[in-house]
Every structure is written in C-alpha cells, then in structure tokens.
Amino acid sequence: MKGRTPFTLYGLLAVMAALAAVASFSGVATTVLLVNLLVFAALAYSINFITGMTGYVSFGHVVFMAIGSYSLAVLVSTYSTSPFEGIALGALLGGLFALGIGAVTLRFRGVYFAIASLVLALAGYNLVLQFPQFGPGGELIFYIPFQPLTVFFAIWGIVVAEIVLTFFVNRGKVGLGIRAIKDEEDAAAAAGVNPMKLKLYVYMLSGLFAGAAGAVFAWSTFGVNASSAFDLTFSLQMLAMILIGGMGTSTGPLLGASIVYLLYYELLTYPRLQGGQFLVVGAAVIVIALFVPDGIVGIIRRKYPSLKPVIE
Amino acid sequence: MPAVEVSNLSKSFGGVQALRGVSLSLGESEVLGLIGPNGSGKSTLLNVIAGVQKPTSGTVKLGGRAISGMRPDAIVKLGVAKTYQIPKPFASMSVRENVAVAALYGRRLRSVGPALEEADRTLAIVGMGDRSDLAAGSLTAQEKKRLELAKAIATGAKVLLLDEVFAGLSSEELRDSIALFRKMHEELRFSALVVEHVMRAVLNVSEGVVVLEEGRVIAAGSPDQIVHDERVVQAYLGSKGVGT
C-alpha cells in the first residue's frame, strides 16, 4: 500500500478537472446540470463515510443535509450574508451535530442505529416547524442572483475535498481500523481500535460534508422547505448511489451519483415519459441492486482484477 | 510486582454468577494455566481482565495500576491482549491486514506501512506466512485460532490472555504448537494466562495452574500437583480421564 502510486486519486482528480472545464466552457444548462450532479455526488460521498466505510446505515442522513440547507437559508435570507458563509456554517453545524448525535447513536448497532438516525430526521422536521425563525411552515426563500458557475465551483470544491479525504482515510490508519470495525466491532476493540473514536471521526466528516452539500443545495434552489428538506427519499437516494457505485470506495460515490442522476434527469426531460419516469428509475434501481449487488466497482474488481489499482 | 493482579473479582449476568470472588496473580513473564469445567467462568475472567466485560465487583491491576472498568482498546494499549475462544477474524480483510490492525492500533503505530511489516514478522513467527494474502474468512477453524494468537502478539502486549488456542489440534500439530509457544515465550518474555481444556498443552506450557469451578478458584499449584489434586480430578479431569 505504501509507496503505491495513487492512480485512483489521480484519475478521480482528472475527472473532476474535466468536469470543471466542461462546466466553465459549455452552456449554462450543462453547468446547472453538473451542479445537481455534484450535489448528489457530494451527498453520496458524505454518506459513504459512515455507511460505506463502517456499515452503519444512516437512514436519516438527510438531517445533516437539512442542517446545511437551513444554515445557509437563515444566514442568507435573515442576515443577508454571502452564500459562502452559509456553506461554512452548514459544514460546521453538520459536523458538530454529527459529533453530538453520534456520541449517542453510534453506540447502537445495525438496525438500531439506522432507526435512531431516522427518528432524528422525523423529529428535525417537526422541530423546524416549531420555530418561526425557520420561516412559515419551515419555508425560507431568498433572492440572490443566479450564478451557476459560482455555485458549481462551490460544490466542486466540496466534492474534491471529499474525494481526497475518502482516498486517504481508506488507505490510512483510520481506514484499516474502520474496516476492522465493519467486520467485527468487538474484536476490533480487542485489537486496540477505539471504535467510538473512529466512528465518530467518520460520522463527523459525513455530517460536515452533508451539511456543506445541503447548503449548496439550498443555494441552488434559492430556498428551503421543511417537507422537502427532510424528505427521506434523499437518504434513500444516497444509499442507492453508493450501493450502485460501490460502497466504501473512493470511486463508487461519483460513479453511482452520475449514473443515478443522469439517468433520472435524462428520463425527466424525455418527453414521452412524463409522469412515468420513476417507473424506469425504479426498475433500474431494482435491477442494479439485485443483479449487481456489489456495485460497479465490485464488477470491475471481479471481472478486471488488473484494474484494481485504478478504481480503488 | 506481579504483572496482573486480580482481587476478589465477581461478575454476574442477571441470575448467573459467572465469577464469585476470584483472586489470582500473574507474575512478570509467567505462564499460568487456567482450567475448569465448562461454564466455570474462565472466558469470563479473561473478558473482564481485558475490559471486554465490566466486573460486578473486585479489581484488576496491571503493574500496580487499576484497569478494571477501562475500555478494551485502552487496556490493549497498556499491553494486555486477548484471543477469542470462538475466533472473530475480520472476515473480509486479508490475514495480513488482520494482524496489521492489531499492530497498528495496539502498538500505536502512526502509519500502515510499518504495521504491515510487523504483521509479516508476526505471521512468520506463528507459521502463517504463506496464508497472509487469503481472506481471513476462508481460513480453516484452526487457522482462525492461530490468527487470533497472531493478532494478540502483534499488539505488542506484555500480557496475553489466551482462550483455548490449542484446541482442536492433532497430536503432531499440538506438539509443534507447544514448541512454538515456548520459543515465542523465550523470545518475547510475555506473561500469559492460558485457558485450555487440552491438558497436554496446559501441562507443557504453564509454570502454574489455577482451577476454577462455578466461578471460584478451587485449586492452584504446579501442574504436577494439580493433576493429582483429588478435587480437580473429581470436578474436572474425571476419574477415568487421567492416564487412560
């Protein structure tokens, strides 16, 4: 591992550079499309930290996204700050909340953790409605100029940071410890791994990036609304993306997000499918989950073992 | 000063009293055998010392310092490592990585590279060098036990708590394993608490033997004394067991 050329990282960064070039030089329609794609990729990477790496299914992950969205929306609409401050606050609060929440919920394993995270999303929705600061019915809308390229580079930066971190976490000390936890948590502790510390660390990263991505999402939609900010479908989409791409890997989330989002968007704008696109998306998700259960990275790993250094 | 000092340790699970005031001390570099009928509390004792379970009462001291109640990972870093009676390998990781985890975290190494090197050394010592790239999940039952031992050693622990690492070996393998153990002990000078039902192993590796029954120490002494202790024969070895 040590000294091995990090092909994967170079490859991913090259892809990101290419995306930046495309976003800068092709039309606005492409740019906004890439913004959405990268928002999903950022979310997929964020849930990958906790679910992909440790196997703790974060069912209510959308709650961190909501924290980010509201951070930005409150700052921009109430205090008229720049969206960048909103992203910073979203990331900060996302990370802090993850630490606080994780300190309690990461003690629960398996389904218990999954549902503990789910109740936070359900409760969060109701709490947002309780406080008028988050707007009537949890809706805050704001008007700032439409600057697709600025939004693009904000989310681009977030994804690049996630890629680099995912890569190094996976390769490094933490990654080895986390894989041990994923397989046998008690035995990991008996080997000297402090499971809580490692889990909290990746959960914090996970919350931080989900917060940042949520903030960009609010920016790109000029507002936030309680029922969509806490929409559990987001959590499920994130899980589907990492499963389809390849759980825990540094290429998987980007692959999964691209496939799911582009398929979805293509179908959305395919005129004859109006209203029925979810049939196709749903069917595709079913087929991929059942027939390619270890994701695209998994297939490549099995079929072309020689490509391993490039994809992992 | 003894390496590990256990005083008056009790542990109950709901109604079950697994340990009832166990005291024993394990000297520096000493190998102590721990035997007793099934369910007499041997594994529980190891678990409590290693911090995997919290004692109901009593204390465990390591080099004079109380460690009872500490987290297992903290105890490992202080130099106490345990194997699982039912092996718990990190199944999806390679054998090498399994051991590297223990080296990396047990010895507080900073990066993966040196840990892998340490893992290779340890695997060579326990004779599993040729298995290092296999997924730990595909090892045989015996190899998984050996892997447990390798992990414990790789943590750099000065005190090993070994739960039935000699079980299930054929006669020849047992002979080799005993020799291996002695060699390692000579080199590494660790102290060890060896839980074992295979008497040949207990008698050959340990300087002293402690016998548990229903959570109590019922006898302690040299291997020779123990084999001939009436109570031990009665409760554990079985009258027909010895010598036949």
Place this chain on the structure above:
Amino acid sequence: MALELRDVDSGYGETQVLRGVSLKCGDGTITVMVGPNGAGKTTTLKTVNGLIRAWSGSIMFGGEDVTRLHAFERVERGMASCPEGRRLFPRLSTETNLRLGAYSKRARDSVDETLQDVYGMFPRLRERAEVRVGRLSGGEQQMVGIGRALMAKPSLVVLDEPSLGLAPKLIGEIFEKIVELKKRGLSVLLVEQNAFQALNIADYAYVLQEGRVVNEGPPSQLMDREELKKAYFSIE
C-alpha cells in the same frame, strides 16, 4: 451401508479442496476421519450434509443417491449434523434450539421424549434451558450443538470435532455417549483431533491429507495404541 462417498470432488468457489474422496460408513458403526489441519475434513462433512455441493462423484445415503439433494432434504432422510462452529441460534433459548433440532417430520412427534433424552445426556443444559444460547460458555454451546443433532432422530450423525472445547471429564462422557448412540443403532461419522479417544471407539477410520484419503482401515491397524496413549497426557 449408511453412507458412501464415491470419488467426490468439491471445494469453495474456484478452489478445489477434495480430490476424489471415497469413503464408507457402515450401518450402526462409528467411522472416524482424522488428518492434519486444513486437510479437508470439515469440507468432507459439509459435502456429506449438503452445505456445499459435490463437484463430481456421488453420495449415497441409506441406499439412495442424495448427491443433488439440499441439506434440509438430507436431514429429512435421517442425516443430522453438528457442524464446525456449531451454528446455533444465538438469540434463541437453549431449549428452543434443541426443539428446533426436531424440525423434520420424522422427529417432530416425539420431540418431548427426545428432549428429555438429551437433557439426560447433558444435565448442564437443563439448568440453562431458558438462557439464550449466545450467552452460554463455549463448552455448553458445544453440548447444545450435539444435542440438537440428536433431536432429529437421525440414522446417521455427522459430528465435526464434538470434543472441541469440552472439559476432559466431559470428553470422556461424550465419547461414551457416542458409543451409546451406536448401540441404539445409529451410524456415526466423526471428525476428531482427539485421535486417541476417537480411534478408541471407532470401527473404521480414514486419514485425510490435502483433500485425499491417504490411509484407511480399522483403528488397530492405523496407529500404535501405546504411542497414542503416551501422546495424550505426557509431559514433554
């Protein structure tokens, strides 16, 4: 012939483990298989009870070709096993685990009697009847594993290292129990590292090495009894 393997190949995924294994287990006899670590003993038993498929060759059980049958179908025909690692249901109680052993139709009706039988054999388990099996000690779990196999009222029991983790006193008892099973007309296929005691009760033995049967015969022919005796309790 209770069981007969003819020229069986098998393994995991792409890895072949067994290479042309043939063995027989006569009606009402105890057949023991010994061999070094990794020889393929467990793999043989798994192929016998159907947890893995034979790649080629055939498996006859009670005069019927069971090569293509699922594990549960073999149980239904009277083959019960206590596998490596025991495979108990950790969150169910001891008693439920045992009762589940009598799942197959042949055993269901007499479940209560068989249960008393098993408790008679392992009184310790009666005390632990209501405890979740996952919380039992290693040896106690081993007893549940053997007990559960017996609950199936089998004509053949397949045991993978039943003495593993048992106290010496109990090991002696276990082997006595196995002999008792034989007396009741059961056939036993046994893998044991406790070669001395195992061969002591065996009618016939096989030695496996690297997936092949390298030696077979009545135990008396296989090994020098005196040497074994020494090997067991000697201080080296």
Place this chain on the structure above:
Amino acid sequence: YVTSQQGTSPPSQRGTIKVGFSISETGTFNVEGGKSLAGIRAAAQWINDNGGVVVNGKAYNITLDYYDDASTAGNIVPLYTKIITQDNAQFLLAPYSSGLTAAAAPLADQYHLIMFSHGGASDSIWAKGYQNVFGILSPASTYLKTAIDYLKANHPNDKLAFLYANDAFSIVVGAAAADYAKAQGLTVVYNSSYPATVTDLSPQLTAAKAAGATDLLGGGHFNDGLLVMQQLKSVGWTPSFISLLVAVTEPAFQQQLGASANLVTGPSQWETTVNYSPSAASTAGVTYFGPTEQQFATEYAKFDSTGATYHSGEAGAAIIVLADAIETANSLNTTLVRDALHSLHIMTFFGQYQVDSTGKQIAHAMVLDQWQSGSLVVVAPSTATTGTVEYPYTGS
C-alpha cells in the same frame, strides 16, 4: 385582440409563442399539477382555436414546452435553464407551489423573461423584489377573509377556533386569518397549527371544543380536512360554522363524507360555477378577455374528464392574461409585455386581474363555497354568488 371569428390567418402560417414551464405530474403536488396542466393546455388550445395571439397583425399560436418536475425543488433550476437556454421559451409559467416558484423566479429575472405564477400563493414571493414575476392568485393571507367577513356581519358573537396545517401556505392563511378575525373584533378562543404528517387531530378538536369554540376555521390539505371532519364526529363536537381550506372544494370531500359534508364551507380562488362574465365585467367597469366560463369548461373537458378545479382555473387564467398582455403590448418584447402586465386591469373567467408594483395580485377576489344538499354553492362575495350561506352546520 383575439377575434372570435376563426381564420384571420390560417394556423399554418402563424408564428408561435413558446411558453415554457415545469409542472408537478408526480410527487407531492401531482394532483394540483395535473389539474394545472390540463387548465394550461385547455386555455392555450382555446386561444389557438380562436385566432391565436395577434401581434402587429400577425397571429401566433401558443405552444407549450413543459416537463415534469416531480414536485422537487432540485429539478427546477436545471429544467428552467433548459427551457430558457436550450428550448428558447419566450414566456414562462411558474411551477406549482411557492417553494418551487422561488427556485424558478431568479432565472426569470436573470434571463429577462416574464414568469406568470399560478400556483404559488404565499405572499413572500412578492416581497423578494423580482422584476418579472406576476401573480394571478389572491395571496394566501386573504383566503379566509371572506368567511370572517361573513361571520362578522352575521354572527359577531361566535367564538372562533383556528386549526391549520403547518406548511408554508396554510400557516400564512391561518395566522393571517386569526389576526384578521381579532382585528374585526371577533373572539378567537383557540389557535393552533399541526404538521401535515399528523395522524390524529382529536386532541386539538377536544381542546378547541373545551375552550368553548363555536366555529372552526383552518385546514390545509385534503387529508387533514377529511380528518378534521371525521374526528369532529368522534370527539362529539358540532361547530356551528366550519370553513376549511382546499379539501372542501374537492368533489371527493362530499363523496366521502356524505351527509356530514353538508353545510361545510371553504374558500376558493375559483369555481366552475362562479359567474364572471362579460356583463359582470362591464358592471365592474373592466374589460373581459378570453373564454367564458362555459367555453373554458368545454375546452377543459377535452384534457381532463374529471372536471376543472380552481387549480385548473388559475393556471388557465395565467395563459389568458399573458395572451392579453402580449396583445396589449403588441409585442413579444419582455419589457413591453411587463409594462402591459403592470397596467392591465381586466376580468377573465377566473375573475379580475390587476397587480401592484411588485407583481402581486390585488384585484382577484376569493369566493366562499358551501356544500348544500350535495352540490357546491358559491355563497360569497355577492359579485359571484349562486346562493346564500346556510347557518348553522348541523353535522348531517
């Protein structure tokens, strides 16, 4: 001006005006979206069949360029960017709901295109300083005004309970109504909101009853409207006057509740039964534009056999007003059409249209409906009524 004679210029030689928008055919707003879409298509079809939009003597057909936004805010920006920059739409309609409208509105300003909002009634949209966004609807804060005016005039001693959903729209409606009622000197004894995901409202209803309320106003969506009605029965409370948002004006409300729907009232932007007509327009001193009520209903039936609701009306009306503004400006230029939209004061089948300087609707009036013996009767305001309020509600 759209002539009612066919064939000013044969449709084949006409130009086209592309109106782009996204609509919720799936997701949370699928029902409202479906009704809106049918209304839009019906209105556009009617205009095209009746001479098109005439600019400088040339007739134009309205073509619609739309996508399903799945009720999801994340889809709005990519879809509208595509509509604007790739499909080259000349005018825009907003999506359904104020949240989605907020995501689309900045693009209208950025690309200097008119955007007509037909399904976003929240007042907040008009407080953001958009240049090009116009509304057709009465804003949320005025929804229950007609009902309160009625109570003030006829039953000033009633004690009012307000119970409404906690979503961006309903909470503005409810809170503004409670304030308005107090300002009118009525007694408000209970005032509470609930999340749309509520599963049991009996505690609220019991509390309101215990507080001595005689009238119940509020609601939010179809589901909770129904829930309120059912649980009124189970908690044993029969208010004298009930006015609920959204649910009441759906035919399914009456189908499901049967007799207990009788005499329940609800505010509505529009009903197929309202009688805004050219003669009503001349009484009000404004011009009438577009299809009559009857013509719209006939056209609508071709696109949706289950009948028009106010969502159909408001969305259709947006197209009609837009067409009139283009003809008034006699240009397709955004700035000129925008000026026209600011100065226009007309009546359509949907009611009056006039906006303030922010683009917010000020002339359109809400109506109050009441179920009477199995049919929905418009009981207020007087300009649109087809019957009078029956009081009190009896529960059967």
Place this chain on the structure above:
Amino acid sequence: MVASYFLSDPSVLLSDLVFGLLLGCVLAVVAHGLNMIWGVVKVVNIAHGEFIMLGAYGAYFLNLYWGIGPLASAVFDAAIGFLVGYAFYYVFLHRELRGKETVSLQSEMVTLVATFGLSLVISTLALIIFSGNVVGIDYDPGTLLLGPVSVPLGGLYVAVVSILIISGTYLFLERTFIGAAIRAYSQDVTATELIGANPAKVASLATALGFAITMAGGALLTVFISVGINPLMGTLYAPISFVIVVMGGPGKMWGSLAGGLTLGIVFDVLQAVATPQIAFATGFLLLIPVLILRPEGILK
C-alpha cells in the same frame, strides 16, 4: 394556552388517552407486518408504505364495487397480501438470500435499495392507475359514550382486530415448529437448513405473512383514520412503522403493540399539552432513551 383547558377539565385528558390508545393500535397494526418482514427476515422493506397503500386501495375498491366494509376487506387483503408476499420473496429476495449463511449487511443494503426501487415503481404505477385524487371509504359504525368520553367504535374494532392479529402471530412464532424456524432463520440461515427446514420455504412464508398483515393493516387503517387513501399515503406510515418496530424490539410480536401504543399516547397527550410539533418530535426522539436504557426495545 392549550394546557390550561387540559388541566381544567380532566375528561379532556381522558379523551386524549383513549384516542391515543386507539391511534396506537392502528399504528401498531400497520407496523406489525413490517415487524415480520424486517424483524424476522431482516429485510428492510422500504416499499412497506406502498403495500399499506395497496391494502387501503383494496379495501376501497371492495367497498366501492361490492359494498364490503373495511374490516371484512382486511381478510381479503390479507389473502392477496399473502400471495403478493410469496411473489415478492421469489422475485426480490430469493436471489439475494439463498445460499447465504446469514443475512449480511450487504444483503440488507441490497434488499433495502431494491425495495426502494420497488416503492418508486409501485407509487408511480398507483399514481397512473388510481390517479392522485384522494379517495376514502364512508364507514362509520358510530361512537360509544363512556361518561364524558366518546369512543369511536371504528377505532375500537380496529384495536380489537389488531390485538387479535398480534396475538395470533405471537402464538404462531412461539408455539409452532415453522414459527420457531422463522425466528431461527433471521439468526443463521445455514443452521436453519441443518435442522431440516427449507430456508426458502421459511423465509417466503415469513414474507408472505408479513405482507398479509401489512395489507390487512392498510385496510384497517381506513377505518379509524379514513383520511384519504392516495398513492402517496405510504410515505407517512412507513417511517412511523420503522420507529415502532425498533421501539418495541424487532422480531418481538408484542413489541409492535408496545411501540404503537407508546407513540400513540405520547403523540396525543403531548399534542394537547404542548404543540403537535413538540408531540411528534418528542415521540420520535423517545426512541433514543429507550434504546439506551433498553437496548432491545421496550419489551424485555
């Protein structure tokens, strides 16, 4: 301000408790089907809500065309659900689960995502076929007056039926061989096979039962809260079901009832003393202390 009415009139508290209990039973019965599938077969059925919805539509159409009441429809729904469950097992789960020693995390994720896809497909189809318009059943057996408290009979019937269903499944799992095998399956698939049970048969039966209960639950749901039946109604009940199952302890049949009642009472009583938002937030967050103090659910 709400709290004061509540304090001044004890019958209000009593009403809220009664309504909370009834609500709890309704919630319990819709969660119960999930408990079978998820707590027992370990399949996180994200499409749970969609099957509740289908159950509700089943009751609606039976009522519409044949005038059958929701309670009777529940039986019919259960039969359909049973078949659907079998189909579901063989289409969705069999491939993934067969040959596995235990239901691993990977398998849980796979079935989770696959059922997510299924929920998209079903709700989209439902939108196309049923249209988004809300429908409902006009079924009102009246109310029972108990002093100052009025109890809706519909709710009472549902409560009784849900308790019957829960006791039935409890007895089935505890007292029959196949029931015990179902519990065993979730812990070790290989071992289930070794006791002579066909794992596919065991798992498919559990799935079928789970679906039968889920769809029957959908029908019962239309009684107490006949809030509109619509293609998206599942999104409301699915998350609540998940919380209830964990609160009561997955795989514990009475756990569904314990979880349902807890949520029902907390929701309704707190709705009256505080706000509904606080009530829901508290009800959901209550799961956390429950998990800390009783890691395996409210029931022992």
